[in-house]
């Protein structure tokens with residue numbers, strides 16, 4: 001198997017193959033609309049042919065900027081929120097050593113990547129500043145709108161710290177801004193300071209931006225091969241183009257099944273992983289589907305669990321709670337490392353029945369046992385199998401989910417490329433903070449308190 005696969009044999013009898021095939025025309029037409037730009041949100045389809053259209057010059061520009069940061073910095077802070085950081089974090093966590101950041105600087109090949117601007121926690125920022133005080137650090141500041149409050153606050157603090165530590169000139173070498181070509185406060189600031197900048201194309205929304213410099217620069221700084229990542233994505237771009245029939249279009253099949261399950265009362269999709277490295281892939285996936293489909297009072301609620309850890313907390317609910325859920329499991333066929341369970345003479349823990357077995361064999365039996373139990377418990381299961389955890393297959397998975405999300409949103413009948421609902425909290429927060437321009441809203445909200 002040289003590609004990610006999807007196994008749909010365990011739908012708990014809730015959706016049949018015939019019912020899936022009956023939707024093939026609708027799904028194909030939704031897929032075509034993504035390529036032709038004939039439906040709502042057509043201004044945001046730049047991601048559709050992005051993997052196959054990144055040029056050698058663009059790769060080089062990103063790789064050179066990554067080398068500058070890698071040369072000057074032991075720590076690089078990625079400042080951004082939502083789509084402006086989750087894709088990078090998903091890939092970096094999936095493809096780097098989980099404990100590398102704990103190694104002393106001299107032993108590490110890659111800078112430590114930290115994340116800021118994804119919360120407004122004073123403790124988090126204060127502790128990060130304390131840590132960075134004695135580190136050679138740099139900043140990648142990412143905001144498509146260039147006006148998002150969370151990253152703006154974090155960047156102001158970190159920029160101050162860096163300038164105090166190394167001076168304005170050296171700071172300019174260590175700060176990269178990724179934002180709109182012309183609009184927003186970050187564009188103005190970056191141009192006036194003379195930072196190296198990358199552009200987020202107008203026609204690519206934040207949650208679809210991981211294969212633009214938004215994701216690719218931090219990923220390259222972390223020492224990951226961005227060309228292989230993009231090659232993987234381009235393979236699925238090709239495998240889902242307009243010439244591919246529904247039977248072979250895996251994202252279209254996945255999109256149909258999740259919509260059919262939704263129509264039958266399965267309102268919550270739980271993305272399951274069996275490797276902690278995939279935790280942030282699920283966070284990225286949650287934003288992708290949540291912001292794309294949760295509108296017009298509709299949409300599957302995207303949730304995620306890390307197994308087997310969460311089998312010991314959420315496992316009970318999944319097995320026997322309200323039957324409104326289905327699971328999509330990401331299964332990694334072959335881990336990158338090999339660890340055997342050792343023999344123990346006295347066997348006080350009773351584990352000798354596992355001696356000589358790979359830890360992954362135990363993990364796989366937990367996975368299989370859980371799948372069978374959950375399907376028996378009425379939880380439909382979609383299985384996505386990845387041959388191994390590497391750049392190519394993570395690239396494939398990214399495009400698989402992006403394509404599936406676009407098709408799925410159209411099948412549901414929403415515009416998958418806007419997010420009007422996220423403005424509500426921002427307006428209230430600005431009104432409460434008495435931001436200039438919000439005077440009326442301030443009066444109105446304060447009268448409700």
Ligand SMILES: O=P(O)(O)OC[C@H]1O[C@](O)(CO)[C@@H](O)[C@@H]1O
Nearest residue numbers: 082083084143144145148206422
């Ligand atoms: O890149 P920006 O403009 O700072 O936005 C960050 C995130 O905030 C949102 O706009 C929601 O508020 C997301 O869609 C986006 O990924």
